[in-house]
Amino acid sequence: MTGAPFTYYEFFAGGGMARCGLGDGWRCLFANDFDAKKAESYRENWGGDHLAVGDVWDLSPDRLPGRADLAWASSPCQDVSMAGKRAGLSGARSSAFWGFWRLIETLDRQGRAPRLVVLENVVGLLNSRGGGDFTALCETLARQGWRFGAVEVDAALFTPQSRPRMFLVLTRDAPAAHLTLPGPAAPFHGHRVVEAQGRLPQAVRTHWVWWRLAAPPARNQDLGAVFRRMRIENGQQHQRAEVRFDGVAGCLRTPGGGSSRQMLLVVDGPRVRSRTLSPREGARLMGLPDSYRLPATQTAALHLIGDGVAAPVVRHLAEQLLEPLLLPGAALAAE
Template identity: 30%
Template sequence: MTLAAPLNLLRQARARFTQREIATHVGKDIKTVRRWEKGETPCPSMLEPALRDLLQQGARATSGAAGDAQFRFIDLFAGIGGIRMGFEAHGGDCVFTSEWNDFSTKTYRENYPGGGEPALIGDIVAFPAEEVPSHDVLLGGFPCQPFSIAGVSKKNALGRPHGFECTTQGTLFFDVARIIAAKRPAAFLLENVKNLLSHDKGRTFDVILQTLRDELGYEVHYRVIDGQHFTPQHRERIIIVGFRGETGFSWDDLRLPEQGPRLGSILHRTDGSEPVLPWDHDRFFDHTAQRVQPKYTLTPNLWTYLQNYAAKHRAAGNGFGFGMAYPDSVTRTLSARYHKDGSEILVYQGEALRPRRLTPRECARLMGFPDTFRIPVSDTQAYRQFGNSVVMPVMREVARIMLPHVQTLLAEETRYGSKQALSLYA
C-alpha cells in the first residue's frame, strides 16, 4: 500500500534528520513528531511544503559535502540570493557571498543555511580581491553609479594607455572588475536595470564593455530580457555574460515562452487550496476565513488620494497613476518603493471593495521564488527586497545556456594548463 504523501515525506526525512531536527523545522514538539511516525496520529497534509523543504536542504548539504558540484561560483551584491538560486538549480556551489544590507543578509542566511555555506561578508569595497576564493563563475547584480568619462576621453585623445582602475574607480563596478582581474573566473554574469544601456547617453555602458572586453579580455554578450516570459510581471533587465575564452554562446539558445503566466497564478487562493506554510502561518493569508489578511486592503484615505492623484495627472495629459491588476493581467514592474502605497500593482477586489496590495508572499511568487522561500523580515523590508531582486527563473534559464560553455572552458584549462595571465597594459 502506498503511504500518504506527508507520512512518506516524514519517513524520508527521518533517514537524514533526527526527530528533534524535524520538530524544530516544522514548528512542532518532538512528541508530536514521534506520534506521527508511529501512526498514532496522522501527519497533516499542511506540512508537505515544510518536509519537502527540509529534504531539499538535506540534499544540498549532502551534495556540498560530497564535492559533487559541477562548478563553483561567488555571489556579489547578493541581495536575497535570486541569482544564486538560479545557478544552484544547475549544480553550482556557492563559495563566497557579499551583501552589505543587514536586512537582506538576514533573509539570505535564513534561506541558504548549512551545506558548506561560506562566511557571508558585508561590503565588498574593502575586501581584498586576493582573499576571494577561486571560482568558476562570478555573479553580481551590481548597482549602477556614475562613471568618470572625462579622464578616459582625455587619455584617448593623447594616445595614452589606461586601465579600468582609472576609468571606474569609485564605482561598485570597479570591485567587480578588480575581482575578475585577480581571480580570472571562466565566466561571469552581471545584471542591471535596462536603463544602464542609455545612462549618460550610452557612455556608461561603453566604459563597462571596454573594461570587460578590452581591459580584462573577456568575450562579452548582453541582452535585455523581460521577466514576463516566466512570471506575470513586465520587468526588463539587462544581462551581461562573459567568458574567459572564445565560445559558441548565443542568446538564441534561450527558451522564452511566448505566453507567460498571468497574475491569477500567483495570488492567494480563496477556494480552500491555498497551501499552509508553517513559516508563514496566517501572516499573509487567513486560512480560517479563506481570505487575504485585511491589512493589505488600501485604507479609504489612501485609495481616495491615489484616485485624485491619477485624475490630476490625466487632466494634465500625463500617464501617471496607479496600476490596477486583474487575474488575467501582467503587472507593472515591482519596485523597492512598493511598501509606500503599492500604487504600481493594485489587486482588483471587485466594485464593492477597495483594491489591495500584493502580500509579500505574492511578491515572492511574482519574482519566481518558490513557496519554500522564507520571509523573516517585516513587510516593509520584504517589499524592498523583492522590489530590488531578480526574476529568479530568468537567471535559471541564462545559467542553463551558460553552463555548457563554462564546462568547455574548464575542460580546456585542465588540458592545457593554468588560466591565461592578465596583462592590463600589454
C-alpha cells in the same frame, strides 16, 4: 550540494535570489552583500558559511577561495534605473561595480579569474549618460580580453511581473557556434541592446557575442493589477495609479522606488474590490518558492524582493547558456 558540478561567487547577493535560480547544480564558494538586513535573509535561507557582509571595496581577493566557474554580480542599480536619478555608473551606489571588478582583475592576475562572469542590471545601463557608461564598460572588458554580449530578459516571460533586466555575459573562451547567433534576434535582443552595441567602437565590437537563447513556453496571463508609479510631467514628479489587465503586474521595486506597494483588483460583476499585494505574493512574482523565508516586516520584505533578480530568469540563463558554456567541448580555444 557538495557534489554540484559548477561553482560560483555571488556578489551583491541580497537574499540569494540568483542562488535560488542557479539551483542545486551550483555550489556557492563565496557571497557578499553590504546590507546587514538582506544578509540576515540570506543566512535564513542559505546559511552563512560563505557569506561576507560589508563593502565590496573592503574585500581582499584572498577571501575568495579557489577558482570559481562563475562570478555573478547584481550590482546596485538605483543610479541607472528609471526609479533613480540616472547618475550613471559614477553614482555612489553603482560605483560599487568597480569595487567588484577590481577583485576580478586581481583574480585574473593570479591566474584564477572565473571562466564566466554575469553582470545583471537594469536596462537603463544600456543608455545611461547617452550610452557612455555601457561603452566605457565594454571598452574595459575588451582591453582585458573578455568576449561579451548582452541580453535583455523580461521576467514577464516567466512570471506575471514586468521586470526587464540586462544581463551581460562574459567569457574568455571563444564560444561554440551553437551558443551564438550571427546577429540580434527577438525577444532577447531588443532595440536598446542593438543600439548599445551599435555605439561601440569597431575594435570593441570585435569582442561582442550575440548569445543564443530559446524563448520559454507561454505562461498564464489571467491577472489584473493596480500600481503606483512616479511620472515626470512638465518637469515635476507626480504619483499616478495605473491599472493594467494584460496579465502582468508592474515591476516590483523597493518601498522608495515608486511601484512596490501594488494592489490587486477583484472584479465580480458590478463589484470591484482591491487590496495591497502581500510580501509573499511579491516573492511569488519573483519566482521564489513559498518555502523561502521572508523578513518579518512588510517594509523589509518589500525592500528585499524589490532589489532582487527573478529566480526563473536566472535558471533560464543557466540552463540555456551558462551551463552549456561550461560543459567540456562547449568552447573553442581562444586565439
